Amino acid sequence: MDTRTKAKTIEQALRNRGVRWTGQRQAIIEALVNTEEHLTAEELLHASRAIDESVSAPTVYRTLNLLVEAGMVSKRVFQGDSACYELLLGKGHHHHLIDVESGNIIEFTNEQLDELLDEFAAEKGYRIACHKVELFAVPINKPAPSDKPTAKPKKR
Amino acid sequence: MDTRTKAKTIEQALRNRGVRWTGQRQAIIEALVNTEEHLTAEELLHASRAIDESVSAPTVYRTLNLLVEAGMVSKRVFQGDSACYELLLGKGHHHHLIDVESGNIIEFTNEQLDELLDEFAAEKGYRIACHKVELFAVPINKPAPSDKPTAKPKKR
DNA sequence: CTTACTGCAAATCATTTGCATCCCT
DNA sequence: AGGGATGCAAATGATTTGCAGTAAG
Secondary structure, X not given: OOHHHHHHHHHHHHHHOOOOOOHHHHHHHHHHHOOOOXXXXXXXXXXXXXXXXXXXXXXXXXXXXXXXXXXXXXXXXXXXXXXXEEEOOOOOOOEEEEEOOOOOEEEEOOHHHHHHHHHHHHHHOEEEEEEEEEEEEEEOOOOOOOOOOOOOOOOO | OOHHHHHHHHHHHXXXXXXXXXXXXXXXXXXXXXXXOOEEHHHHHHHHHHHOOOOOHHXXXXXXXXXXXXXXXXXXXXXXXXXXXXXXXXXXXXXXXXXXXXXXXXXXXXXXXXXXXXXXHHHHOEEEEEEEEEEEEEEOOOOOOOOOOOXXXXXX
16 A cells, blocks of 8 residues: 555545544645654654645644544553554554664554463453564674663663 | 561662662551552552552652662553552462443463464464553453443543 | 751743634545 | 534643752761
């Protein structure tokens, strides 16, 4: 699915939910589909403004919230500060492996893993509505720099 | 390990890191070890004040941060707002199953799961430093209330 | 004694909200 | 038209920080 199609799909989905299609939303969606995964609200704001000067932060947040509610975007909150948003359109369920050294986020899927989790939950008497797996990892060439394995993107 | 021992262990660990042992920290640690998992900074503040009136919010945060840095407490940020802290002392690695209906958090371990993840990461050329698995699930008696599976503890 | 620790009040910062105006439909 | 959407400015709310006083070692 190319970016144009994605944008149109999102537009339709939102219109169907009864929201109005404005120039700002158009710009925000364009910026969103043209971006490679995982951006913060502020990054999206900048990108959107490059398309339409008039986009404001509240509108970005409001639109992002709409998208999250519509299930087209996922919101994730890491330690530290701002939330990261990710366009889900067209991608299946997946997990994240965060390269602690570079900060890169690698997406992956693993059926075996999903099955294992479903089975486990079933045993406990639950049905999984949504699950999240995050691996914080280091490349296996260098021997881990020191002792603190946990990612610490102290930004605030 | 009983709560007294836990408290002493934490005290020693922190002293070894060269921090001074104050009445407030004593109260905060006592409150912490006497609590059943997963509390917010504010909850800990209340509990601490029940022991020592003079404990203030900044001190709770400062102490909590010390504990996190020392690796004795984990901090987790869910969607929404305040972070949740969890005493790790004496418990092994574990994951969480969050009951979406009741908000209860059930801890579990699963070796098979951990192995699977380690193997997977190795294949990708990574060594896992720390991983996090969160299952948002609903009890399998009632048929899920509606359509939105994602936990929405809208508090803000 | 020295200087880390504390409480208080003020500062931060991401995100939200009130409101008057604007413009999709 | 009519009501949702927008920008602006102000509000929120968790967490942090500056500072002067206090107390641990």
